[in-house]
Amino acid sequence: MPHQTPIEFGVPHGSVSPRFERRTVVEPALVAALDAACGASTDPADLAEHGRDWWPLALHWALAGQVPNLPAVVVRPRTTAQVAQVAAACSAARVPLTVSGGRSGVSGGAVPVHGGVVLDTTELSGVDAVDEVSGLVTVRAGTFGPDLEDHLAPHGLRVGHYPQSFAISTVGGWVAARGAGQFSTRYGKIDDMVAGLEVVLADGRVLHVGGAPAAADGPDLASLFIGSEGTLGIVTSVTLRAHPVPDHEARAAWRFASFADGIAASRDAVRHGATPAVLRLYDAAETARSHGGDGHDCILLVLDEGDEGLVGATMDLVARSATSRGAAPGDGARVAAWLEHRNDTSALQALSRRGYVVDTMEVAAPWSRLPDVYGAVVGALRNVPGCIAASAHLSHSYLDGACLYFSFAAKDAGPVEAVYRNLWDAGQRAALAAGANLAHHHGVGLNRARFMDEALGGGLDVLRSLKASLDPHGILNPGKLGLGREVWP
Amino acid sequence: MPHQTPIEFGVPHGSVSPRFERRTVVEPALVAALDAACGASTDPADLAEHGRDWWPLALHWALAGQVPNLPAVVVRPRTTAQVAQVAAACSAARVPLTVSGGRSGVSGGAVPVHGGVVLDTTELSGVDAVDEVSGLVTVRAGTFGPDLEDHLAPHGLRVGHYPQSFAISTVGGWVAARGAGQFSTRYGKIDDMVAGLEVVLADGRVLHVGGAPAAADGPDLASLFIGSEGTLGIVTSVTLRAHPVPDHEARAAWRFASFADGIAASRDAVRHGATPAVLRLYDAAETARSHGGDGHDCILLVLDEGDEGLVGATMDLVARSATSRGAAPGDGARVAAWLEHRNDTSALQALSRRGYVVDTMEVAAPWSRLPDVYGAVVGALRNVPGCIAASAHLSHSYLDGACLYFSFAAKDAGPVEAVYRNLWDAGQRAALAAGANLAHHHGVGLNRARFMDEALGGGLDVLRSLKASLDPHGILNPGKLGLGREVWP
Incomplete structure (x- = not known):
């Protein structure tokens, strides 16, 4: 429920x-x-x-x-x-x-x-099977996050996918939208967690794909449905990889003189093998707004969990990476504060009620592009008439790059729809031009459909071919993913 | 060249x-x-x-x-x-x-x-671009393994994909066949290494897919071509994730009383977060044949490399996992011997010249299934008339399971083609029935095409739909992947 x-x-x-x-x-x-x-x-x-x-x-x-x-x-x-x-x-x-x-x-x-x-x-909810030896759980698509983890806890297991929507989102939604959780730097995106899928095709055929840890039996067919947002098939059951419940945890905070220094330190740590569950770097504006900053410094929050030796080595590597980029130790209690408030979106809702146009935009890019992407997007957003704030944090890291998560707000600049569209046109196009992709974990849906052609190029033609072959009458979630019949804007 | x-x-x-x-x-x-x-x-x-x-x-x-x-x-x-x-x-x-x-x-x-x-x-060879900050290399499909790594060394980078065919295989082949290297437990399969692809479609359209560390912009279109074995498109250029050249390495060997004990220890280590580059467990027959065994004990070879702290914590975790399953320390020099001879296939070739029917079969399965898969496949192979040897080692490990790599030989049992087909029918079907998949990294090609229907079920229908949509005249590598017009057996 x-x-x-x-x-x-x-x-x-x-x-x-x-x-x-x-x-x-x-x-x-x-x-x-x-x-x-x-x-x-x-x-x-x-x-x-x-x-x-x-x-x-x-x-x-x-x-x-x-x-x-x-x-x-x-x-x-x-x-x-x-x-x-x-x-x-x-x-x-x-x-x-x-x-x-x-x-x-x-x-x-x-x-x-x-x-x-x-x-x-x-x-269509509930857990159908738990394999404790392999750490695999087969769960129906409509199961909410807490129900999944509550079921796994007595088995000593945890999937570890914690999107901000954890309490109000379903496993099928995670898969369909290709989501990411807050602990993804250790546990991966949902893409990495899916071992197998049950999918119903548009004509009612039922399909089972995946099921092994790795394969070379043709293309990975599960990947076809992960991120398809309900346009290619209906995910009805998911087999996810779960981890042992960790028995050790460590936290740290570091303060940098600039966002660029923090990006460089995050990069250094991750590229040398560190995969702390949480590695979140806030720019000066967000550090000042929510994490005790002075308006100039940028905070990096770190949390890791698991085997004590691996966690210790990970935190050491992050510490060396941070200090080599000039960081000073921050207040570790800031991690607890973030943990407590991380899923609270009431401030954004309150701003909407008061007439502000508020949203967030997340994109991923290689490490070498991130400083430019940050500057270009914040600059483009601030140039939109009515924009009163634009900021970002680095939220999910990978061997070759990271996700930047932008927040922005505008007011008193005309009809909400026009302001909203202008902000997205400016921010998204600046991101693409600076070398970022279209979306890291919020998906495409309706809002980003208009950018699919410029973001994917010939890839959108391929996606249209797949759509035509799997859903020839176009009944599945029409109007999404840039697959035609859009209504916005 | x-x-x-x-x-x-x-x-x-x-x-x-x-x-x-x-x-x-x-x-x-x-x-x-x-x-x-x-x-x-x-x-x-x-x-x-x-x-x-x-x-x-x-x-x-x-x-x-x-x-x-x-x-x-x-x-x-x-x-x-x-x-x-x-x-x-x-x-x-x-x-x-x-x-x-x-x-x-x-x-x-x-x-x-x-x-x-x-x-x-x-x-169509050579490296087109190296991004040292992000650790990304864009390389043409026809580049051989040593040429790629030689080009990267002065940049302080290494991809780390070392299949047995490293010296004689190309980057495009790695991608098309969805291969795995010997260090995959730390660096992943080629699937994990690909950040982006350039692909030529059957009609000559040129496509660029991927390019960011992670995305939620529809399905991952690169996955469509990874493992497609030339049936859906022609990979012309690959952007791969590379790692810093490691400055620290550690090795160990452990001896187990049984293959099952060794599987359990490997599982324990990997499930608690250890990702040693090499984690290879040989059954009693292979340990005796190549790694100094007494015919009863099973050796586990371990090698890790990278950050000294992470490597130390990894080796500690493997050691605790091994000793908790009753293992005794083995001769660490066995790792060096394996490294030296790992790509030498001359013995297999010599056996073929002498009339033996010899081959290998690799499959992946969840941890819980591995002991049964091992027993079922070795038993099925040994029951084939003429079979004189069947053995296995665990070669690549994942959070939820591992790859078992079987070797087998037969002689004096009739026409080579019939014996060969009988061995594969017995081994592959026993693996599938015991819960393994069709293939871990050798691909499907011609030899395994006949098993695709039973291995993939409705997935093969989906693959046929994709084929029809991307290659409507069926010109790309016909006769492979179970996509029709097979000629073997």
């Missing part, structure tokens, strides 16, 4: 109107078929709930009693067989089928922009 | 005949077009060389003056543009186009089983 209703803006259910005009006629015969398969809801409150996710622009619309769009029907299958029946029925009727889990996505990926049917996975 | 001719059996060039009857008519107009693009060879010696790879069954045929098949033309493009011209010309003419690099593959993947054109990548 969901641990938190995704969006609570106090908007009366049933009174909302759709922001987009695109609707699909759903014949009564299809509703009856879906109802026979697993029950079908046409309750206005249900439709309204499933017309939105955590896309920040939609939060503004919700305050005005609008959702991006309304589905005609919501279904909540409890088994893979029921999902297959739903897909086959929608495919035969040529009706859009959009899958939603916790609806915590921030890019509009779960919004049924063309109406039709929403398949809510949250009753 | 190649460092070693792939196959030297003393067979006079030009006198060989094709084993398979499948041939494709290549019109003079196509030969002229290919010649205009980059030069086209129809020299009999060239055709004979490109009719075979290191597939062990083909070694037997080579001794009889046969190759699996002969291409009609060999081309050696030097630029991506020339590769695109070749692909477009073959596509327009509907003529098979098989890519070959070092032809060190052991599954027949580079054999032009339907004749047509072979595209030899070995003149």
